[in-house]
Amino acid sequence: MPEVRVKARDGSDHIVAATVGAPLMEALRDGRLGIDGTCGGACSCGTCHVYIQAEWLDRLPLKSSDETMMLEALGEFVPLKDNSRLSCQIPVNDALEGITVEIAPAVE
Numbered sequence: 001m002p003e004v005r006v007k008a009r010d011g012s013d014h015i016v017a018a019t020v021g022a023p024l025m026e027a028l029r030d031g032r033l034g035i036d037g038t039c040g041g042a043c044s045c046g047t048c049h050v051y052i053q054a055e056w057l058d059r060l061p062l063k064s065s066d067e068t069m070m071l072e073a074l075g076e077f078v079p080l081k082d083n084s085r086l087s088c089q090i091p092v093n094d095a096l097e098g099i100t101v102e103i104a105p106a107v108e
């Protein structure tokens with residue numbers, strides 16, 4: 001199970017184990033790190049927004065048009081960055097061992 005390094009909203013650092021083949025969102029949600037994953041990974045809620053450490057971006061699948069549209073909608077409420085991704089759209093694989101993410105601000 002790849003380990004994911006996570007910076008929570010309060011600045012604290014955590015490590016969670018992720019399941020290969022499952023969305024990254026599930027490991028963050030199950031780790032109770034502030035990711036709700038309200039839509040269950042259907043790319044329709046935006047509650048799984050994370051900032052990916054730059055060195056990992058090239059190892060991730062490209063954003064789908066659905067993810068891009070959801071992020072654009074989210075950007076009206078929270079800061080979007082070049083490294084913004086929806087963690088439900090990132091399938092975990094062994095190559096992501098050590099990936100580092102920061103939980104984005106919650107939509108109020």
Ligand code: FES
Binds near residue numbers: 036044045046089
């Ligand atoms: S879990 Fe809803 S958009 Fe990712």
